[in-house]
Amino acid sequence: MDTIDKSAAGPHAATTAPSWWTRTCRALMRRETALSIGVLVVFLAAWEWGPALFDIPAYIIPPVSEVFAEFFRMITVDRLFYHVGYTAAEVIVGFALGTLLGMLIGYILGMSPTAEFVLSPYILALQIAPKVAFAPLFVMWFGFTVYPKILVAVLIVFFPIMVNVLGAIRTLDHDLVNLARSFNASRLQLFWKVEFHAAMPPLFAGLRIGSTLAVIGVVVGEMVGGNTGLGYLLVFGSGSANTAMVFVSIILLTLIGILAYVAVVWTERRVLHYIPARGAATGGI
Amino acid sequence: MSEPRLEFRDVTKRFPNRNRSAGEAESYVTAVKDVTLSVADGEVVSLIGPSGCGKSTLLNMGSGLDLPSSGDVYVDGERVERPNEHVAFMLQKDLLLPWRSIRENVEFGLEIKQVAPADRRERALELLDKCHLSGFADHYPHQLSGGMRQRAAMARTLAVDPSVLLMDEPFSALDAQTKMVLQQDLGETVSATGKTVLFITHDLIEAVALSDRVLVMSQRPGTIIEEFTVDLPDRSDPMKRRSHPGVAQYVPKLMSLLHIGEAAA
Known part of the structure; x- marks a missing residue:
């Protein structure tokens, strides 16, 4: 009859959940995270060498x-x-x-x-x-x-x-x-x-x-x-x-x-x- | 017979008519008209009527949230002028506060009455136990099913130990089986504690299964058009009463009073 929704995150969920460190490590290993970091690397590279490539002077970018x-x-x-x-x-x-x-x-x-x-x-x-x-x-x-x-x-x-x-x-x-x-x-x-x-x-x-x-x-x-x-x-x-x-x-x-x-x-x-x-x-x- | 616990004497309630069309003379709507009823100590009375017939208005006046335009309401012989501790109500919505645990929700009324924390905690746990929720005191409302939430609402209502319970379709949002289980709990609790109940419902069988007496209200302006005693045994055991052959005689009677057959035709 009455059932409790175990999937709902409740006060008890915190005690059984993995630690902050474990969760962070897991998150870093995810594909989406890797892609996200990839985007950052590409962005920084474009910022470093892009302006010179397009002859944009350093006082602009x-x-x-x-x-x-x-x-x-x-x-x-x-x-x-x-x-x-x-x-x-x-x-x-x-x-x-x-x-x-x-x-x-x-x-x-x-x-x-x-x-x-x-x-x-x-x-x-x-x-x-x-x-x-x-x-x-x-x-x-x-x-x-x-x-x-x-x-x-x-x-x-x-x-x-x-x-x-x-x-x-x-x-x-x-x-x-x-x-x-x-x-x-x-x-x-x-x-x-x-x-x-x-x-x-x-x-x-x-x-x-x-x-x-x-x-x-x-x-x-x-x-x-x-x-x-x-x-x-x-x-x-x-x-x-x-x-x-x-x-x-x-x-x-x-x-x-x-x-x-x-x-x-x-x-x-x-x-x-x-x-x-x-x-x-x-x-x- | 002893003095009635709850009594309405010639109660009429009018509301200002906000969406009045031009040329309409009346500037108010009469929700209930000349209602006189009384509920004796320990009696369970059901109130049935079409939608919008003013049942909930009656209940609000019973709990002192609303005052009659004319006539008087008495609870335990006292004229009701404001919310008072003799009465507690329970609605179709559980109205549990999502930020409070179930125990804290049950304590809500006691907290307002400034009962000492240790005492109200003890009382809440005791009631949760009675309402079959002992393992869920520290859960939050969103973690509970509809039936359990309504049980918690029941515990909260009982926690303030009112002599009169006003219930406005408390089980109508539940599935059929949960509903029967909660009706059973209510039947048992009410007879064990001797509470007086005015119970509003749309469910004809529910009314017959739970009550000593059934009142039928008319369309707006709501007034009581019929009253009969449910002459069946086992009021404290609604499941058993449901299967009693006598139930069959009351349901068609109610259907004809409420013109249910005509509406379908």
Whole structure:
């Protein structure tokens, strides 16, 4: 009669699953992984020798070896890691604050249809406004400090988080609310025991988007004003016709974005462990 | 006879009519009209009626989630004005919270009532045992079959120890065999604990197999048009009652009351 779905990944699946190391080794041996690495090798080779082959000068596309050399030069001469740390810290703070604000406003608007009705036109207007356009304004307000960078990141991260949390609360099964009410739950209990958790899956969808947007916000802020961060190095390299420096900056910014994204996915797997076959749907990413 | 556990006195419920066409005078829809019914202590009463006849509205008023437009609802002699601890409901949907383990789901109502963690844990495990789910306390809802999930919902409903159970088609989403097993469990549990039940169903045989009395409702505006006592033995053993020859006399009667034959013709 009643059978349990053994294939579903549950809390017990973790104890019997192979270790991280075994899984990594197995993954590396897979054909698809080998092909994927092959693509990388081909790409790097094309980057190294392609430009010379087509007579593209190094100030347009510097070969990969030159970008590497520039990377090590920047470490010693330009305090590269100081700038990386600066940008990374701004991304983390901007992402965290944007997330908290988005959750807060999302939950508030979700619980109060009146507030949503009153505020939605303004929120929509702010959402449509290109957030990066605010960067020069924030620099005017706060000068060449970390604040304009963080503020742009907060603003840009805020929307996907808020919209997802709000949507989750709006579409919450009314019978679930009634169930809690029938047990005489207070408004606060309804929030902490039902609404808060119900909004988690959409919240994480928003966080995935937000983690990459935070990098954009910070870079734009840095490009507009100041003398720190990868955004600054990017503009500086561009201004001094140092294409390799621009490439290094772009690559490191991408790495920061990837780390932020992976951190979100890692957290998501732990928080949303109760959702079956989470990894499968995202291709393991 | 003792005072009824659950009582509806002249209850009418109207809702604002949102999709009213132009020229239509009435600005509200009457869902249920002048319903009077009472369920005695330990009695199981089934409510049958066509879709949209306001059965669920009655149930919401019984649990205090909705208030009547006129008339009164009483549970244990108290007028129902808000959700109260005498009543618990169970729906067709199991409404288990996916982020909670089965045990934590069963504890949900107790947690809201702020029962101490150790006590509610003990109570939850005891009920899971009764509902044949003892090995699944730490599983999550998605790991369980539909029947097991509904058992867990049953355990959650019983955990708060209500005197009245309001059930809205609790087994209608299950396959025929699982349904019979759960009906059997319900029959046994209800007679063992002496709970009072108002049971909404579409399943005529289910109504006859489980209840002491059957009420038939009309089309909207819903009102009770017929009431009869199920004069068969073995209410605590629905499987046995199902095979009783007497069941045959009730089903055609219900069919004609609900105009089921006419709809098919």
